[in-house]
Amino acid sequence: NSVFAHVVRAPEDPILGVTVAYNKDPSPIKLNLGVGAYRTEEGKPLVLNVVRKAEQILVNDSSRVKEYLPIVGLADFNKLSAKLIFGADSPAIQENRVTTVQCLSGTGSLRVGAEFLAKHYHQVNGSFIFFILFFLFLRTIYIPQPTWGNHPKIFTIGGLSVKTYSYYDPATRGLNFQGSMYICFLSCYDDFFFGVIGLLDDLSSAPSGAIVLLHACAHNPTGVDPTLEQWEQIRKLMRSKGLLPFFDSAYQGFASGSLDADAQSVRMFVADGGECLVAQSYAKNMGLYGERVGALSIVCKNADVASRVESQLKLVIRPMFSNPPIHGPSIVATILKDSNMYNEWTIELKAMADRIISMRHKLFEALRARGTPGDWSHIIKQIGMFTFTGLNSEQVVFMTKEYHIYMTSDGRISMAGLSTKTVPHLADAIHAAVT
Ligand code: PMP
Numbered sequence: 001n002s003v004f005a006h007v008v009r010a011p012e013d014p015i016l017g018v019t020v021a022y023n024k025d026p027s028p029i030k031l032n033l034g035v036g037a038y039r040t041e042e043g044k045p046l047v048l049n050v051v052r053k054a055e056q057i058l059v060n061d062s063s064r065v066k067e068y069l070p071i072v073g074l075a076d077f078n079k080l081s082a083k084l085i086f087g088a089d090s091p092a093i094q095e096n097r098v099t100t101v102q103c104l105s106g107t108g109s110l111r112v113g114a115e116f117l118a119k120h121y122h123q124v125n126g127s128f129i130f131f132i133l134f135f136l137f138l139r140t141i142y143i144p145q146p147t148w149g150n151h152p153k154i155f156t157i158g159g160l161s162v163k164t165y166s167y168y169d170p171a172t173r174g175l176n177f178q179g180s181m182y183i184c185f186l187s188c189y190d191d192f193f194f195g196v197i198g199l200l201d202d203l204s205s206a207p208s209g210a211i212v213l214l215h216a217c218a219h220n221p222t223g224v225d226p227t228l229e230q231w232e233q234i235r236k237l238m239r240s241k242g243l244l245p246f247f248d249s250a251y252q253g254f255a256s257g258s259l260d261a262d263a264q265s266v267r268m269f270v271a272d273g274g275e276c277l278v279a280q281s282y283a284k285n286m287g288l289y290g291e292r293v294g295a296l297s298i299v300c301k302n303a304d305v306a307s308r309v310e311s312q313l314k315l316v317i318r319p320m321f322s323n324p325p326i327h328g329p330s331i332v333a334t335i336l337k338d339s340n341m342y343n344e345w346t347i348e349l350k351a352m353a354d355r356i357i358s359m360r361h362k363l364f365e366a367l368r369a370r371g372t373p374g375d376w377s378h379i380i381k382q383i384g385m386f387t388f389t390g391l392n393s394e395q396v397v398f399m400t401k402e403y404h405i406y407m408t409s410d411g412r413i414s415m416a417g418l419s420t421k422t423v424p425h426l427a428d429a430i431h432a433a434v435t
Helices: 016-024 049-060 075-086 105-120 128-136 151-157 199-205 228-241 261-271 303-321 327-336 339-370 393-403 423-434
Strands: 098-104 140-145 161-166 182-186 191-195 211-215 244-249 276-281 293-299 386-388 412-414
Touching: 049 327, 049 339, 075 098, 075 261, 075 276, 075 293, 075 327, 098 105, 098 303, 105 151, 105 244, 105 276, 105 293, 105 303, 140 151, 140 199, 151 161, 161 199, 199 228, 228 261, 244 261, 261 276, 293 303, 293 327, 327 339, 339 423, 393 423
Parallel strands: 140 161, 140 211, 211 244, 244 276
Antiparallel strands: 098 293, 182 191, 276 293, 386 412
């Protein structure tokens, strides 16, 4: 008898499970819009030309060895990654108050950041009451509602307590920024109820010192981002309340096609001289999904704090995975430090972003041509890899059963999985699902 006989089968991951179901479907017209990975017009995975070139350079360099990297990873890669997200002229970098460590893609960077915060982030001013309060509000991170399904798990396992803040308004399929002033009559109480619940309200009532997870751009799963004016309001509010920003930057360059535009939110928070954390991933913007290449940067008040923070990050990483892989960051560093290769990358990156944006327009037009009931303008307003369609779980089940279209049950579709050829099929399915 197995000593593991009592182990119960775990449920499939809600996102990766979509692909499992898709793979089992024998239909020739099946369409996988679940997974968040770029596909070409032909529906094929893409390795960027500039990545192939960088790999060739690495292979031809006989001086390269496969020794372990240091605990914090490849030094060049870390420097170039900080420059990419904070900007080439970032004062925080020049003042040496940023520490960057290479981690296992975006997920690993968030995980290392979480564990570091759980161990070392104390908003204690020395007073006893503050100390008690600190334990009561134990290193809480506020994550948007909804958010990428892995966030709550990463932060909980990393040792933080997880709460949510309002983010998405299903009525407008846009940002729930101010909350909506609505009055409803509660017959059971014979009373009126005034409701104002929005992102700003929730962050205003978060306890001072709480950590707030922010999607730097292309919010997953909603595709809804704050405008620059709204970012500025969020920044002011967070700084005035002493809330600590933790940016998740998984789509830099992939949302708008511009690396700088997609880093604006992060740069606004760094420009005010305050502290923050940033988790970066090269999965999407360089197509390095399986290489697991990413970085965690912590912007500190001064160089001395930054170097002490780095020494503690090593203690988080060492027992977790000892040191990170060498191939992925070598590709990234080769591209980022050569101006020709860098330019080539930005062109290929923009082509991916543009193809996704063109799929948005094609799907929107196809629904309009069919006279599909409802307002579908959110398809062209939302940005990044995903559209949060507003389809409910029954409609999703219907589309899978009748049209062999696979997506997560919250109605999120990956625009990168669509092509000119498959848009009509999806539009037919959506039309049938809502009529
Ligand atoms: N954050 C968000 C919002 C994401 O969508 C993803 C990828 N789906 C990640 C982080 C991390 O991805 P990876 O670990 O592959 O870099």
